[in-house]
Amino acid sequence: MTKSNRTLNRVILLVLGLLAVLVGLTVGAGALPAVRDALRPTVTFPRSVDVPASSLWIVAGVCAVVVVLALAWAVTRGGGGTAIAVRERAGEDAVTVNVALVRDVVEHELAGAHDVVGTRVDTYLVRRQRAARIRVAVRRGGDAVTVLDAVDRAVAVLDRTLGRQVPVLVHLTGGTRSALARAGRVR
Amino acid sequence: MRNGPVERRIRRRSVHRSRSTAVTVSLTVLALVAAWVGTESVLRALGRGPLLADPQTVVDVALRPDATATTIAEVGAAALVVVGVVLVVLALGPGRRHRSAVEHHRGAVVVDTRIIATTAANAARTAAGVPEANASATARGRSTEVRVVPLSGVPVDEAAVREAVRDRLSSLDERFGRRVRVRVAEKGTLA
Numbered sequence: 001m002t003k004s005n006r007t008l009n010r011v012i013l014l015v016l017g018l019l020a021v022l023v024g025l026t027v028g029a030g031a032l033p034a035v036r037d038a039l040r041p042t043v044t045f046p047r048s049v050d051v052p053a054s055s056l057w058i059v060a061g062v063c064a065v066v067v068v069l070a071l072a073w074a075v076t077r078g079g080g081g082t083a084i085a086v087r088e089r090a091g092e093d094a095v096t097v098n099v100a101l102v103r104d105v106v107e108h109e110l111a112g113a114h115d116v117v118g119t120r121v122d123t124y125l126v127r128r129q130r131a132a133r134i135r136v137a138v139r140r141g142g143d144a145v146t147v148l149d150a151v152d153r154a155v156a157v158l159d160r161t162l163g164r165q166v167p168v169l170v171h172l173t174g175g176t177r178s179a180l181a182r183a184g185r186v187r
Numbered sequence: 188m189r190n191g192p193v194e195r196r197i198r199r200r201s202v203h204r205s206r207s208t209a210v211t212v213s214l215t216v217l218a219l220v221a222a223w224v225g226t227e228s229v230l231r232a233l234g235r236g237p238l239l240a241d242p243q244t245v246v247d248v249a250l251r252p253d254a255t256a257t258t259i260a261e262v263g264a265a266a267l268v269v270v271g272v273v274l275v276v277l278a279l280g281p282g283r284r285h286r287s288a289v290e291h292h293r294g295a296v297v298v299d300t301r302i303i304a305t306t307a308a309n310a311a312r313t314a315a316g317v318p319e320a321n322a323s324a325t326a327r328g329r330s331t332e333v334r335v336v337p338l339s340g341v342p343v344d345e346a347a348v349r350e351a352v353r354d355r356l357s358s359l360d361e362r363f364g365r366r367v368r369v370r371v372a373e374k375g376t377l378a
Contacts, residue, residue, distance in 0.1 A: 002205065009206040010278045016213050017274030020267045028264030030249075031257045048250060051243045056232040059242070063225030070218040077207040129193045141319050144298055144306040145358050148291075155293055167193040168294035169201060171286075174301045 003080035003125070012073070085123045085130055086162055097162060099123045102132055105161050109154035115142030116150065131167040132158075137174065144172050198295035204282040213274060289360045300326045303363060307331045307352050311369070314351030315343045321376060324352075330366035331356065339375035 029035045086097040103121040110119050118137040123130055134155075138147050151170050159165050223238070231241045240248075248256045287303065289296040304326040311333045312322035321336040333352055337343040349369045357364035 002207070004205065004207050006200070006203075006205060009210045012210055013206055013213065013274045013278035016217065017271045017276075017278060020271030020274065022271075024264040024267030024271060026264075027260050028268065031252055031260035031264070033257070046250065049246050051231070051246055053232055056228040056242065060225045060228040060232070063221040063228070066221040067218045067225070070214040070221070074211040074214040074218070077211055124197070126193050126197055131193055131197055133197070138302050138305065141305055141309060141312075142302075143309040143355070144302050145355060148289075148296065148359065152293060165293075167191055167197070169194070169197045170291075170294050170296045171201060172296070172298045172302045174299055174305075 002078045004077050080124050080126065082123055082125045082130065085132060086164070086166060087130070099132075101161070102158060105158050106134055106154050109157050110136065110150060113147065113150035113154075115139045115147050126167070129167060131169065133169045133171065135171045135173055138172050140174070147172060194295040198288050198297055201295075201297045202284060202286050202288055204284055206277055206282070209274070209277050213270075287360075287363075298359070303356070303359070304331065306359065307333050307356060307367070310352045310355035311335055311348050314348045316341070317343070326363075329362055330368070331363065332368045332370065334370045334372065336372040337375040339377055341375070343371050345369050345371050 083099050084096045085099050085102045086095075088095045099122060102123065106121050107119045110116050115138055116136055117139050120135040120137075121132060123132045125131075134151065136147060136151055138144060148170070151172075155168060155170070158168075227237055227239070227241055230237055231243065237244070252260065285300040286297050287300065289298050304324040307326065308319075308322045308324040311324065312319055312335075315322065315335050315337065317335060317338055321338070322333065324331060324333045326332075331352065333348065335343055335348060348371075349367055352367050352369065353364040355364075356367065
């Protein structure tokens with residue numbers, strides 16, 4: 001639901017992974033005396049190299065850039081959550097509906113529903129549209145079909161309350177609360 | 188599925204795992220390493236003492252390693268290769284979570300695999316007329332396996348149970364009802 005770019009995340013992981021493997025293999029092979037002896041005829045290692053002072057500053061600069069870029073990317077992960085479920089503008093005025101209303105409506109509608117042990121609602125800004133995520137915890141041994149029907153009715157009530165159909169994600173899940181909930185005995 | 192692009196997007200992103208944690212951890216480690224290398228370079232350039240090892244010493248040791256340096260290099264290299272392979276697998280793997288998208292007329296619906304199994308067990312229990320503890324199910328992808336332990340002396344109609352499970356799962360999403368296996372235990376239990 002968050003707005004992080006998943007393709008770029010994959011690309012970064014791939015680049016870092018390949019880099020780690022390459023560096024690891026090079027260092028690992030280069031440190032082995034057998035490999036060094038085998039390479040001696042073809043590659044000549046210098047006996048010693050002096051690190052010039054100017055290269056130190058270049059290395060330091062490159063490192064600083066890497067640090068800034070890495071931290072900037074790492075810190076900006078996630079996000080996209082919002083407290084406003086609906087925003088309606090009319091000229092100068094704006095009407096906003098808070099998540100709390102959506103949460104109250106959905107939780108109230110699902111409170112007595114069969115096989116439902118808990119509901120969590122949050123809203124996200126997805127592609128500049130506001131979408132609600134409704135996570136419903138289903139009791140162990142429960143029936144997802146009746147739960148989904150109940151969620152449908154709750155979403156219908158929500159649509160009528162808000163006067164529009166906001167995009168919703170319904171997630172039927174287990175979770176710790178449903179694992180601990182007792183099985184229904186009397187029908 | 189005739190949901191809007193936003194609902195399609197959030198459903199897809201819900202079924203697949205985010206790599207944000209892995210990316211954040213590896214980038215933080217990279218930043219720490221880069222910060223250390225940068226600090227050592229600056230300290231050397233200013234003529235101060237090193238934190239751990241100054242660049243000149245590192246280059247000298249890399250060109251003529253002794254036994255300790257070789258061991259350290261080998262262990263570090265092995266760890267790097269393992270971490271690298273893990274990252275590449277994370278990057279290229281499908282990263283599916285144990286959830287399935289479900290066709291639905293309103294909203295994007297995602298159901299945990301465990302809940303699909305629970306639903307199958309629920310249908311089997313009702314059809315077989317056994318207590319809840321006597322019916323269990325496992326779901327994997329699109330196929331579901333239901334195990335029923337009958338009550339002693341009360342036969343369980345395997346075909347009826349399979350039909351009931353198929354009906355129930357099909358009303359969730361028709362793809363789930365296609366592969367259903369029912370196993371009825373040989374030995375029953377007391378009611």
